[in-house]
Amino acid sequence: MREGLDHWPFIWAAYVLGIGGTAAMVLWAWLGMVRAESRRDRSRER
Amino acid sequence: MHGFANPARFLRLARQLTVPLLLAGVVLAGASLVWGLLGAPAERLQGDSVRILFVHVPAAWLGMGGWSAIAIASLTELVWRHPLAGIAARAIALPGAFFSALCLVTGSLWGRPAWGTWWVWDGRLTSMLVLLFLYLSYIALSDAANRDGDGQSRIPAIFGLVGAVNIPVIHYSVLWWNSLHQPPSITAGKSEMAPEFLWGLLAGSAGFSLIFGAVVLIRMRAILADQQAEARLRRRAMEAIDA
Numbered sequence: 001m002r003e004g005l006d007h008w009p010f011i012w013a014a015y016v017l018g019i020g021g022t023a024a025m026v027l028w029a030w031l032g033m034v035r036a037e038s039r040r041d042r043s044r045e046r
Numbered sequence: 047m048h049g050f051a052n053p054a055r056f057l058r059l060a061r062q063l064t065v066p067l068l069l070a071g072v073v074l075a076g077a078s079l080v081w082g083l084l085g086a087p088a089e090r091l092q093g094d095s096v097r098i099l100f101v102h103v104p105a106a107w108l109g110m111g112g113w114s115a116i117a118i119a120s121l122t123e124l125v126w127r128h129p130l131a132g133i134a135a136r137a138i139a140l141p142g143a144f145f146s147a148l149c150l151v152t153g154s155l156w157g158r159p160a161w162g163t164w165w166v167w168d169g170r171l172t173s174m175l176v177l178l179f180l181y182l183s184y185i186a187l188s189d190a191a192n193r194d195g196d197g198q199s200r201i202p203a204i205f206g207l208v209g210a211v212n213i214p215v216i217h218y219s220v221l222w223w224n225s226l227h228q229p230p231s232i233t234a235g236k237s238e239m240a241p242e243f244l245w246g247l248l249a250g251s252a253g254f255s256l257i258f259g260a261v262v263l264i265r266m267r268a269i270l271a272d273q274q275a276e277a278r279l280r281r282r283a284m285e286a287i288d289a
Contacts, residue, residue, distance in 0.1 A: 005158075005159050007093055007094040007095040007159045008094065010095060010098065010155045010156065010158060010159050011083070011094060011095065011097050011098055011155075013155050014098045014101050014102065014151075014152040014155045014156065015079060015082075015083065015101060017101075017148065017151055017152065017155075018079070018101035018105070018148060018152065019079065021144060021148055022075075022144075022148075022254070022257060025140070025141060025144050025261060026068065026257065026260070026261060026264075029140070029141075029261050029264040029265050029268070030264055032264075032265070032268045033264045033265070033267050033268040033271070035268075036267075036268040036269075036271035036272045036275070037267065037268070037271045039271065039272070039275045040271040040272070040274045040275040040278075042275075043274075043275040043278040043279055044278065
């Protein structure tokens with residue numbers, strides 16, 4: 001361990017990236033699915 | 047296994063499972079992260095930086111587990127011609143790439159306070175970086191195969207199988223070569239980790255795995271919906287030409 005180096009900025013950065021990145025990936029995948037399924041449903045109606 | 051070869055049957059099951067998997071994953075991973083930030087004690091040698099473990103280790107396991115799943119799906123596609131195997135492999139690639147990148151970034155954030163450096167070109171870190179490049183190559187290859195080859199995914203499947211060579215290299219790199227990275231703390235049936243870290247880590251890994259599974263189902267549903275819409279539009283176009 002390097003003495004004198006505050007660990008908390010590194011910890012916060014890791015948690016923010018982990019939580020934010022995972023949430024963004026889930027949201028992006030979900031929106032992609034909603035778009036694809038509505039496109040399929042529209043193609044059914046035509 | 048071929049019971050789910052029918053996309054309609056698979057979609058029924060996927061619709062029922064997606065949200066429960068996601069919610070269970072969020073609860074477990076959330077509990078693990080709260081424990082990691084507020085409950086777990088500082089470690090004797092690494093101090094507070096050890097809390098990064100609760101993000102870094104699940105990300106590493108899922109990065110490697112994702113490619114193992116791509117290899118199994120690729121083998122299933124090549125040998126048994128299962129119609130959903132290629133779709134599953136394509137769906138796994140994106141969350142796999144994300145967790146590999148997260149593992150590298152959080153490892154770097156952990157390395158700075160623990161080792162005094164952001165990065166070293168040792169076996170573990172380099173082979174993990176290679177895994178991220180393999181994912182990115184697989185995504186590009188499978189997108190191109192899907193666009194140009196009318197759903198043909200034999201080349202990505204072969205790439206998925208060959209790329210699996212890197213998984214044991216990552217796992218054993220800390221034993222084969224000198225590394226700043228510590229050797230595995232958890233092996234089959236044995237753990238050198240204190241219980242206050244182990245249980246939180248297992249809960250987090252289970253939670254992130256459930257989220258990973260939910261994202262794979264979401265992406266499989268999207269790919270199937272795209273394929274169905276494309277097939278319908280193509281059929282209509284052919285009918286219009288014939289008429």
